[in-house]
Amino acid sequence: MSIKVENITKVYGTQKALNNISFEVSRPEIVGFLGPNGAGKSTMMKILTTYINPTDGHAEVNGHDIETQTQSVQKSVGYLPEHNPLYLDQYVREYLTFNAKVYKVGKSRVEEVIELTGLTPEAHKTIGQLSKGYRQRVGLANALLHDPEVLILDEPTTGLDPNQLVDIRNLIKTIGKEKTVFLSTHIMQEVEAMCDRVIIINKGEIVANKKLAALRDGQEQIVIVEFDYRVEEAFLLKLPNAKNAKNTHDFIYEITFSTQEDMRSHVFDFAHDNELKILQLNQKNASLETMFRELTS
DSSP: OOEEEEEEEEEETTEEEEEEEEEEEOSSEEEEEEOOTTSSHHHHHHHHTTSSOOSEEEEEETTEETTTOHHHHHHHEEEEOSSOOOOTTSBHHHHHHHHHHHHTOOHHHHHHHHHHTTOGGGTTSBGGGSOHHHHHHHHHHHHHTTOOSEEEEESTTTTOOHHHHHHHHHHHHHHTTTSEEEEEESOHHHHHHHOSEEEEEETTEEEEEEEHHHHHHTOOEEEEEEESSOOOHHHHTTSTTEEEEEEEETTEEEEEESSSSOOHHHHHHHHHHTTOOEEEEEEEEOHHHHHHHHHHO
């Protein structure tokens, strides 16, 4: 078991940040650690990386106790904190070479992680010259330098533009084929695109721990459609498997279906039969987003 957490509690003064939580993560697996701001995500990650100790409970990383075998834990973990600490005046290769000496790994490993994280065209620049996306790559490269068995990533995609999001997402998915990746985020799309499993935490307590495949098996589906004029919501409920319909803006409607079948073709046929023109037609997965909202509201 890569990560084993048993009855962890963390108290800051009078505030209980984590309340008796337990979970396990195996290898290889990408697990999304979700929760609203202040739910306790970063606190849990700081405990797993030995940055802080729990008030109560027990945790192991790669079989090493986080409190009595801290160096062994640190050697087997790669950590990218939410606020990625970098020396902006150093060159990319210089920064990674400096950290490689700390980890006692060879220069060849520096070149390997530069190539792996797509930093080759930027390696000659100072970190201060890089975009947010490339700075995140530098942080990931640094976390991978010592070839850790577990990667702990705190909000790794925050502040990235759509192109950078895709690049970082693909990189994490590639890494997750061989290693354990435990990442925190509050972006549902990122979890669905990358993760095998999701753990949801709210007010310091775990409220869900599910495989994404299990969620998809029972998921609802939302189709967003824009017509050329307003229609009655009750009229849209005549569609097969339609569970709910609501007007969200102007002539735009969200129709919820209780089926996994792609219902867009049915909506298209429905519009044609009733002489409606469709201006846009999209689909989104409602299951994870709905569950998160219900469990953390």
